[in-house]
Amino acid sequence: MMRILILNGPNLNLLGTREPEIYGSETLADIDVYCLKIGKELGADMSSAQSNHEGELVDLIQKAIGECDGIIINAGAYTHTSVAIHDALRAFPGKVIELHISNPHQRESFRHKSFIAPLADAVILGLGTEGYELAIKAMIDSLKTI
Amino acid sequence: MMRILILNGPNLNLLGTREPEIYGSETLADIDVYCLKIGKELGADMSSAQSNHEGELVDLIQKAIGECDGIIINAGAYTHTSVAIHDALRAFPGKVIELHISNPHQRESFRHKSFIAPLADAVILGLGTEGYELAIKAMIDSLKTI
Amino acid sequence: MMRILILNGPNLNLLGTREPEIYGSETLADIDVYCLKIGKELGADMSSAQSNHEGELVDLIQKAIGECDGIIINAGAYTHTSVAIHDALRAFPGKVIELHISNPHQRESFRHKSFIAPLADAVILGLGTEGYELAIKAMIDSLKTI
Amino acid sequence: MMRILILNGPNLNLLGTREPEIYGSETLADIDVYCLKIGKELGADMSSAQSNHEGELVDLIQKAIGECDGIIINAGAYTHTSVAIHDALRAFPGKVIELHISNPHQRESFRHKSFIAPLADAVILGLGTEGYELAIKAMIDSLKTI
Amino acid sequence: MMRILILNGPNLNLLGTREPEIYGSETLADIDVYCLKIGKELGADMSSAQSNHEGELVDLIQKAIGECDGIIINAGAYTHTSVAIHDALRAFPGKVIELHISNPHQRESFRHKSFIAPLADAVILGLGTEGYELAIKAMIDSLKTI
Amino acid sequence: MMRILILNGPNLNLLGTREPEIYGSETLADIDVYCLKIGKELGADMSSAQSNHEGELVDLIQKAIGECDGIIINAGAYTHTSVAIHDALRAFPGKVIELHISNPHQRESFRHKSFIAPLADAVILGLGTEGYELAIKAMIDSLKTI
Amino acid sequence: MMRILILNGPNLNLLGTREPEIYGSETLADIDVYCLKIGKELGADMSSAQSNHEGELVDLIQKAIGECDGIIINAGAYTHTSVAIHDALRAFPGKVIELHISNPHQRESFRHKSFIAPLADAVILGLGTEGYELAIKAMIDSLKTI
Amino acid sequence: MMRILILNGPNLNLLGTREPEIYGSETLADIDVYCLKIGKELGADMSSAQSNHEGELVDLIQKAIGECDGIIINAGAYTHTSVAIHDALRAFPGKVIELHISNPHQRESFRHKSFIAPLADAVILGLGTEGYELAIKAMIDSLKTI
Amino acid sequence: MMRILILNGPNLNLLGTREPEIYGSETLADIDVYCLKIGKELGADMSSAQSNHEGELVDLIQKAIGECDGIIINAGAYTHTSVAIHDALRAFPGKVIELHISNPHQRESFRHKSFIAPLADAVILGLGTEGYELAIKAMIDSLKTI
Amino acid sequence: MMRILILNGPNLNLLGTREPEIYGSETLADIDVYCLKIGKELGADMSSAQSNHEGELVDLIQKAIGECDGIIINAGAYTHTSVAIHDALRAFPGKVIELHISNPHQRESFRHKSFIAPLADAVILGLGTEGYELAIKAMIDSLKTI
């Protein structure tokens, strides 16, 4: 049974509570429940975590080594600044999908650089909270073909 | 009934015939058939086109104005250089999804810049030829919510 | 009798049909008729062409060698990217006026660079579709003084 | 009755006295007389001023607030360096046309940057001293359409 | 009653214990007591926190949403590197004042960039520990005028 | 008795007459009166000046040598371009506080660079016209501690 | 029998008709005849094509896959801008020689960058139209050693 | 008796478990034991710590003030991004040696910049896990000469 | 009889009154007297002027056209920012020597760029106030050889 | 009789002894013999030299003034760094051909810049040691046409 970790970075715990016109009205808890359900239906063992701490995200990725087959990561602001998360993902032997709810290329130029992308097998941007569903399906398809 | 155009740029007509270990063994014709089938099942009216010519891609996007509700575009090399395609997409009132079969962020730095991304509602990178299926589903979901 | 070519680049065929609040409600056909009339009154032999294809614009400039005394060029998006058009204009022995309907310096920074300007005798920006009239008059004045 | 200010920046008082092969043999006084005449014919109330002082140009623009409907400005060298003139023009509620006698894009690269252009409704470059006539006509046309 | 959070970033807990000739001899505890007193006199409900952890500063800003009307933030070194704190402040609906004890523009060039400044209503630099008093007064004045 | 000069740069004489929603409705004269009053109450000998001329600001700073103990300077647009004012301030032996009514870091990137800041003891940004009051108080406090 | 394609890009059809002091008086037709003759003598099957269209050059390179053993390409202006031609050459399994009649390093800096060079086995610059003869000989030598 | 702190940053807890061909097969625990032994033999009081958290590394450096005479720091990924650790080391009055197991100059260019190096008395790169032994000896030698 | 203008820019009127250890104790008046004497001895008609105003320096250079054979200019801070003075010097038909009392290459990097140097026949840096004497001699020698 | 100098720069004396799969198995002595023979057959007086010393290469180029009609130079690493060799070639009145055995554009980016190219009549890259033969022939052809 495939094991998939959904990892959300800084400020994503605010989802659904602020600027719903941009980020939608679903909370991170809604998304977690939703992902769990989708994963279950598709036969995957889902887990999820969120942290505002760069170091904690590193810890979580390290912990996923040997425990998970794939990580779907929305590293939020750390996407653009964190070499530490980059290095942790480099040590992770499974599949990695980078995800952003909105499309960072439509925002400030400092959001156009991603330290996650060079280590991601795939990248999904701007599909809103529904991007998580697609990422799970893509991850499962991708893991099947190994 | 939703109308979706799949637009492929330069050198994508070579798909399946070269470097299958990178781009898979499916040809562009296979993908077109496949997309047609998926679209049909989901109730969308699909069309597709490929061109190695920047100007022809501009023509095709212009023609899609009023005829299509969404464009899924893999602009290939023109992604990184074409302001003309950027402008044509700006004139297109429907939804736009940018797609790349591989993840350009793992290639040369001149492929990290996209003139399509600032105009794309969503971006899907590195999911192989299966990315087309996800893009169609995402496009249909997205058009439904308007 | 002076011969003047009006050359319009990519997406200018959409004039009058989209974003009239920015680009005015005149179509490119209207402008062509209008330019013809003005040129006629001022004793010039007018011709005009539009293309979304960089190569076609190169072809048209080459064809103008020996056939036209001046080119008024609105190269649209190719203004910012085309060394090929730059080279074709370099081979053109007549007068060149660069024209843009809106003022590119008020738009994205990638529109601040022009490959046409170093080869243009004059540049007219932001005068709307009326800029064509002024450009024709300026071209005729300029050709008279040779 | 429209009121239009012609504002000339540093070293333009030397016009006609130096390098006539580049800048023509008309002096600034000639141009002022010429502009006055054209404006009068077209029903506009013309005034003009020249200064080598950045601060005086700022003063003159401020003074034009409420007194003039449009400014035609050839800011000379300050075009490329003056944020102060930029700010004064930002405070001016009327129309602004930027003008240069020669085409700065054919000169040193430090002349390719303009602090005036982002605030100018239109830009006219390289039409020689005849550019002033076209600028006046364009200004009047533009003011009529408000 | 206005609620104001004083938030201090990395290494500010060392205040008063090192390099007193630069940073003064007041400790962070002294400043906290002092701020509390000033706030009280001016009728504001003060709280304060310090952390060396970027993620904890994000947590604290998030916690202030709904609990505080304004944040006075001296983000220390994270000022120059943290997009995560930038995003947290963007989500905070109250007033934000950025504060630094010394003037970063007199130090290394990597301290001239601030990710806090674009989100700060006001910025106070180089007033020493007395800057906190001015920031509190400015915050209270600013909140009164809403 | 402390002597403090309030020095305002280009276009600040327009304060209160344009864009009051951004810069407030107080005129520079109002601010001068207000500063005089505050200074008087706090026992300082106040003077003030405004100029649109870079050279005049240099003159005024030079004149303040030996006549003033501190300068509060809002150099407006010259903040970003003037090495001459930078050099004059370097020759001034008293205290210097840089002030801006709005926060330049929320405006165009050419306003993020300050030639004043490296020579300013303190910097106050974005506090509106009330920033002048805080600057006077901070200046007086700072002069007392010498 | 080796098959070699000579591919010429934009504006090279003007060879011999303009600026003969720089580019010589030989026309492209002369060169084609000349290359054919040389190739024949050396036992190679020669073909040649010229286009002003980036897309057509891509088409021609793709067509050469399986039909030609080597391409000698003078991509003209597209040398400096075309990722699409770069990608087509990447897909071409034979030998590639980049050729320019003049030496681009003696011209504008935007001609110093080549998107062809990283994919070219060899580069020949500045040998005039005689460079084609040397390129053919070098290509044949090179193909023999495979 | 000299007190030396060995401080390891993000992902160094994975040492010996991943990519042993690059980083060797020794675990961080092995290194800690080894360092303790060497330090003991040389008469130094050794301690060590590892963290994936930037803030925790700041905390640990602050704690070392007054408790340790020297710090040997392998800041891992934070080497290239952390101004906060830079500032903490600046506050540390003892000796600092920067250490990396591999040579970052043979990796991506973003690893060529070090925020630690300007504050390090010495730097040791690429000596593998044996670098720790040399760093301890060098630290002890260096502390003796004070 | 040769006529030479000594032109000094902003803040040079402070010479001798501030930082004598750097700039010497001679005042600008001393230098003027000294230059007059040297020029007289060498048979030159000397004049001198100083201004803190960029525009006034432009005025003075313009006035020197036809009145002076050479200008020795120490443009102070405007050296690094003034295109207007650059343009005025370009219009001046005589000899130009750029002079600085100290060596700007030993100061901040924004002083390494000179807009005067490309128009100066010679440049003399760092010879203190004695540089004026050498510049006069060099100017006279240079004028003799015309 | 034409006199041609073959000049080889640093590390080219190692040819044939190291990395033969890249640089071929021919030694520099082999190449010298080979060039001598080819030159002789074509009626040219050949000489050759190699040095690892930048200054010696300058000496050799200077010595060639008046003694040689053309220089074929493979400046090795000095290609990318030597202004001194650039200046020596500028003083050389004969023809210059730049040659590299491999194609530097396929190597590190610091090898993409050439100080030789702007002074070379022609450039030949990537043709292996056979490039020397082509260069000699091209040099002789070129010298004949003078």
Next chain:
Amino acid sequence: MMRILILNGPNLNLLGTREPEIYGSETLADIDVYCLKIGKELGADMSSAQSNHEGELVDLIQKAIGECDGIIINAGAYTHTSVAIHDALRAFPGKVIELHISNPHQRESFRHKSFIAPLADAVILGLGTEGYELAIKAMIDSLKTI
């Protein structure tokens, strides 16, 4: 028996004679004697050389091919500019350790770039003249493990 070459670059022959407070009072001769002794004790055959000439350093590295097992190189100023030494080291099949007596990252920014580092197995900076001892030990350890 291992053979190790100590190679010192420009100005290192001045060691001990100038600025002893920075570089120590040991002369290069002292260091050579010292290194010889250490190497002897550890069973290595030591040689050393110093040159102010880039080309001579290239010669010496080339000579070490086949004669030495490792090079410890302090290339001094050539570290930051020499591609020729870089290329020579690339041809050297043994181990390479880069060494600097002081830490270049604490000096001017042009010293932060090293052309040696990408080819060095290890780098030792800032350990003073004692760094040579550590480098020899590290070299010997490293050669033993091959």
Next chain:
Amino acid sequence: MMRILILNGPNLNLLGTREPEIYGSETLADIDVYCLKIGKELGADMSSAQSNHEGELVDLIQKAIGECDGIIINAGAYTHTSVAIHDALRAFPGKVIELHISNPHQRESFRHKSFIAPLADAVILGLGTEGYELAIKAMIDSLKTI
């Protein structure tokens, strides 16, 4: 008796033999004789040297330590590239004057950077071969004032 060394760099031995319209017709030998004579008259002990070798220039500067009181250096092309000469001059305790016969700021941009200038007490550019005379006089004046 003051001892002054005149040091000339690469290609300056060609003076007077090439491009006399730019560099004059005096040879380096003429200049040496001339400098000797001037120095003698002014009571200085003159020596001079020229080399095309960077390392030799370093040797000569080192030799001047203790033997000369001042160096007048025209480092030619090494001005723009040599950190080694920079370092040698840093070790030289006497006065240094940088000299160039023409004004490098009127040539290519790579000649605008000088590694000599930050270590030169004075800089003299563009005074032709007469600059040597002025430099000797300035050097002697400067040495007298120590």
